[in-house]
Amino acid sequence: MKNFLKLLSSAPFSAKFGIVVIFIYLVVAIFAPLIAPYGEREILGRAYELWSSEYLLGTDNLGRDMLSRLIYGARNTIGLTLIITVLAFSLGGILGMIAAALGGRVDQILSRIVDVFMAIPGLIFALLILSFFGTSMPYLIGTIVVLDATRVFRIARATAMDVAVMDYVEVAQLRGEKLGWVVRKEILPNITAPLLAEFGLRFCFVFLFISALSFLGLGIQPPTADWGSMVRDNATLISYGDITPLIPASAVALLTIAVNFVVDWMLHRSSGLKDV
Amino acid sequence: MSDNTINNSNRELTPLLQMKGLRIEGLSDNGWQEIVCGIDLELKRGEILGLIGESGAGKSTIGLAAMGYARDGCRFTEGDIIFDGIELRTAPEEEKRKLRGTRISYVAQSAAAAFNPAHRLLDQFVEGPVDHQILSRIDAKEKGRALYRSLDLPDPENIGDRWPHQVSGGQLQRMMVAMAMSCEPDMIIFDEPTTALDVTTQIEVLKTIKEIVIDRNVAAIYVTHDLAVVAQMADHLMVLRHGKLVEVNSTGQILKAPKQEYTRDLLKARNRDEKMPAPTPNPQTLLSIDSVTAGYGKGPDVLQDVSIMVERGQTVAVVGESGSGKSTLARVITGLLPTRSGGVSFEEELLPPALNQRQKQQLQKVQMIYQLPDVALNPRQRVRDVIGRPLSFYLGLKGKEKENRIKELLRQIELPESYIDRLPNELSGGEKQRICIARALAAKPELIVCDEVTSALDSIVAKAILNLLQRLQNELGLTYIFISHDLDTVASIADQVVVLYAGRIAEQGPKSAVFQPPFHPYTRLLLSSVPEMRQGWLEETLATRETQAGIAHEVKITEQGCPFVERCPVSIEDVCVHNRPPIQTTVSSGHAFACQHSAKVLLEESEQ
Numbered sequence: 054m055k056n057f058l059k060l061l062s063s064a065p066f067s068a069k070f071g072i073v074v075i076f077i078y079l080v081v082a083i084f085a086p087l088i089a090p091y092g093e094r095e096i097l098g099r100a101y102e103l104w105s106s107e108y109l110l111g112t113d114n115l116g117r118d119m120l121s122r123l124i125y126g127a128r129n130t131i132g133l134t135l136i137i138t139v140l141a142f143s144l145g146g147i148l149g150m151i152a153a154a155l156g157g158r159v160d161q162i163l164s165r166i167v168d169v170f171m172a173i174p175g176l177i178f179a180l181l182i183l184s185f186f187g188t189s190m191p192y193l194i195g196t197i198v199v200l201d202a203t204r205v206f207r208i209a210r211a212t213a214m215d216v217a218v219m220d221y222v223e224v225a226q227l228r229g230e231k232l233g234w235v236v237r238k239e240i241l242p243n244i245t246a247p248l249l250a251e252f253g254l255r256f257c258f259v260f261l262f263i264s265a266l267s268f269l270g271l272g273i274q275p276p277t278a279d280w281g282s283m284v285r286d287n288a289t290l291i292s293y294g295d296i297t298p299l300i301p302a303s304a305v306a307l308l309t310i311a312v313n314f315v316v317d318w319m320l321h322r323s324s325g326l327k328d329v
Numbered sequence: 330m331s332d333n334t335i336n337n338s339n340r341e342l343t344p345l346l347q348m349k350g351l352r353i354e355g356l357s358d359n360g361w362q363e364i365v366c367g368i369d370l371e372l373k374r375g376e377i378l379g380l381i382g383e384s385g386a387g388k389s390t391i392g393l394a395a396m397g398y399a400r401d402g403c404r405f406t407e408g409d410i411i412f413d414g415i416e417l418r419t420a421p422e423e424e425k426r427k428l429r430g431t432r433i434s435y436v437a438q439s440a441a442a443a444f445n446p447a448h449r450l451l452d453q454f455v456e457g458p459v460d461h462q463i464l465s466r467i468d469a470k471e472k473g474r475a476l477y478r479s480l481d482l483p484d485p486e487n488i489g490d491r492w493p494h495q496v497s498g499g500q501l502q503r504m505m506v507a508m509a510m511s512c513e514p515d516m517i518i519f520d521e522p523t524t525a526l527d528v529t530t531q532i533e534v535l536k537t538i539k540e541i542v543i544d545r546n547v548a549a550i551y552v553t554h555d556l557a558v559v560a561q562m563a564d565h566l567m568v569l570r571h572g573k574l575v576e577v578n579s580t581g582q583i584l585k586a587p588k589q590e591y592t593r594d595l596l597k598a599r600n601r602d603e604k605m606p607a608p609t610p611n612p613q614t615l616l617s618i619d620s621v622t623a624g625y626g627k628g629p630d631v632l633q634d635v636s637i638m639v640e641r642g643q644t645v646a647v648v649g650e651s652g653s654g655k656s657t658l659a660r661v662i663t664g665l666l667p668t669r670s671g672g673v674s675f676e677e678e679l680l681p682p683a684l685n686q687r688q689k690q691q692l693q694k695v696q697m698i699y700q701l702p703d704v705a706l707n708p709r710q711r712v713r714d715v716i717g718r719p720l721s722f723y724l725g726l727k728g729k730e731k732e733n734r735i736k737e738l739l740r741q742i743e744l745p746e747s748y749i750d751r752l753p754n755e756l757s758g759g760e761k762q763r764i765c766i767a768r769a770l771a772a773k774p775e776l777i778v779c780d781e782v783t784s785a786l787d788s789i790v791a792k793a794i795l796n797l798l799q800r801l802q803n804e805l806g807l808t809y810i811f812i813s814h815d816l817d818t819v820a821s822i823a824d825q826v827v828v829l830y831a832g833r834i835a836e837q838g839p840k841s842a843v844f845q846p847p848f849h850p851y852t853r854l855l856l857s858s859v860p861e862m863r864q865g866w867l868e869e870t871l872a873t874r875e876t877q878a879g880i881a882h883e884v885k886i887t888e889q890g891c892p893f894v895e896r897c898p899v900s901i902e903d904v905c906v907h908n909r910p911p912i913q914t915t916v917s918s919g920h921a922f923a924c925q926h927s928a929k930v931l932l933e934e935s936e937q
Contacts, residue, residue, distance in 0.1 A: 242709035
């Protein structure tokens with residue numbers, strides 16, 4: 054813990070800023086019911102009410118409190134994003150490392166499958182699947198996980214390849230170790246730094262992707278609050294010079310920037326460590 | 330006119346390069362630490378100064394400082410560097426830039442890494458003179474060809490049109506020396522220019538360097554850890570340790586009468602104690618390799634019809650230049666590379682060719698130690714895990730029992746028990762190699778394959794590792810297959826010697842029979858190429874027939890005839906090119922070599 058604090062204090066300003074922002078988002082997401090003044094789905098007043106002391110950010114197209122929905126939206130969107138990113142990393146990471154460790158035919162087959170997936174533009178692929186199977190949560194998660202796992206696979210395979218040619222991996226093979234051990238104990242600990250950095254980036258992309266899908270009406274379904282659909286539902290307000298719909302949009306933007314600051318710092322550290 | 334004379338004599342008297350009280354600091358985990366602690370140095374025109382020491386002695390840092398350059402994470406703190414009247418420490422970057430490449434140039438250790446693989450050699454040669462506007466592109470190219478010619482490079486008119494990967498390692502290193510000469514500099518810094526090379530290639534490069542430096546009256550700083558090599562080159566030697574000067578004197582004096590204890594240690598590290606032949610009461614074959622042929626992918630046979638018997642408790646050394654198939658042999662024994670034909674038997678039991686078909690117990694008995702301990706240890710695993718894994722994997726040890734055994738192994742390899750929780754980056758090179766040895770021992774093996782285990786280490790550390798291996802063999806009755814290109818090492822540790830050339834056995838037998846006197850012309854070439862710790866050795870060796878015929882050639886695998894024919898001083902026209910050499914034997918038991926000539930003829934030849 055002490056080391057961790059020491060590490061934090063050595064971070065540059067941008068990274069500290071990012072960490073603080075992420076921390077605030079997490080607190081808001083976790084304690085949403087305590088912080089939000091009203092319920093997520095409560096219809097309180099007329100549609101599109103202006104900012105007032107009662108409704109700090111006004112109300113949305115159905116008369117629900119914008120601020121409350123913004124707070125609940127953090128919970129839904131971040132939660133979903135986290136689940137998807139973790140799943141995508143598990144799937145892509147494990148397959149990537151296996152491909153690197155085994156090489157040969159296994160590597161060829163896995164890599165070509167991934168190439169096929171990557172050849173189709175992500176958004177179009179997702180639209181296709183979701184409009185075909187319907188927009189239920191499992192399909193949403195499954196689709197984005199598979200799409201994102203292809204990117205993770207590429208980076209996991211590339212970094213694991215560098216490790217797999219090391220003599221210590223050969224030593225483990227000569228000892229007669231099974232594939233699981235080689236991947237878990239010899240390769241994984243040596244590629245965690247680039248994978249973690251990639252995790253941060255992927256998190257942002259998934260976040261934006263969900264928001265984009267929600268904006269198109271294929272993401273998180275109403276009445277569940279989420280930032281993407283909040284922008285869409287209230288977009289008309291912009292025509293009247295009201296900036297309210299931009300607030301969920303900037304919530305997305307701010308988190309993206311914060312995560313990227315932290316990721317940059319981590320990447321810098323991991324590349325610096327290699328030089329020593 | 331008189332002015333001129335005075336100027337000239339002044340030029341001769343004042344040193345070209347002078348360092349006074351130079352101090353350099355390097356950034357480490359614990360902040361700035363002094364890595365060069367007050368060095369004084371003088372170099373006159375036409376002189377070669379050897380900087381010698383182990384890794385971490387600061388010799389490369391001083392070499393670079395002679396160009397006014399401090400690596401990233403290093404900084405000059407005190408002292409002067411004066412090159413021909415110019416203070417380099419304070420000189421503006423632009424002025425230093427003009428000096429570098431034109432008046433001072435640098436030859437790095439690895440030519441393969443120093444050349445840009447995406448440009449032709451001659452195009453890289455002309456960069457210096459053209460950028461510094463000394464020569465036009467056409468003149469520079471002409472000059473390059475002339476230099477290649479004077480360095481005896483093959484096909485000097487066209488070799489510059491090749492890409493770096495199309496010439497051999499030795500040639501590439503010589504091309505880099507040529508490149509350093511492109512602007513006729515006053516001073517050249519050589520940073521371990523032959524360390525990564527085979528002994529035969531080393532001679533080829535040393536010859537080139539010596540010609541350049543002496544013929545053109547250039548001053549040079551020669552940085553190396555190999556005293557025998559620098560003895561051939563330098564007029565003066567500076568022995569360095571931990572950034573401090575140990576001793577400075579003329580080369581002859583240092584070799585004959587070293588004043589400091591440390592210098593004596595360095596000298597001794599070369600002259601190794603000869604190993605007493607291990608007593609073998611009832612010889613018992615542990616491993617036998619029977620006419621093995623092997624190769625990679627669809628490529629040629631890298632090993633052809635190789636048969637070796639390894640007796641229990643003995644050390645069999647496998648020697649040869651790079652490309653001779655030594656490491657491939659190790660891969661065949663361990664099962665990493667399945668054979669194309671022939672087989673490997675262990676304790677009279679035929680081993681399955683591929684690794685994944687071998688039983689755990691078969692794997693346990695054959696362990697391997699690698700050349701580079703840095704990449705043979707997982708940087709994320711502590712010593713406890715590295716040594717502990719084979720204990721639990723093969724022997725099923727757990728908890729306290731395992732812990733005790735790890736500590737016992739640490740004691741055996743002469744490291745303190747407190748090292749048990751260290752990570753590899755908290756260990757020195759020699760300590761890492763010891764951990765690798767402990768990992769091999771943990772499996773309770775019968776046979777350990779040592780692949781160039783000392784070639785990445787400093788001479789004093791290497792000697793300690795060899796002594797350790799020797800002691801372990803005596804105590805535990807281990808059998809070693811010792812792969813090395815360093816005949817000095819082999820001479821000290823081996824019982825049996827196998828000389829490989831282009832995937833075929835050139836000669837094998839007991840050490841004394843193979844080395845004293847050497848029969849096969851290749852063995853003779855290898856032996857005569859090992860630098861000796863005395864001045865004048867290089868010139869003597871270059872004058873011999875073996876060297877003249879044998880150096881500056883690559884190892885080529887041939888389908889027919891004797892692969893060594895191109896480099897052989899005694900080859901028989903038409904015969905050696907087409908016919909496989911027959912196996913000749915001598916009076917020593919187990920001694921055999923492959924040559925058209927009989928032992929008697931070869932012996933007479935060598936006496937001429």
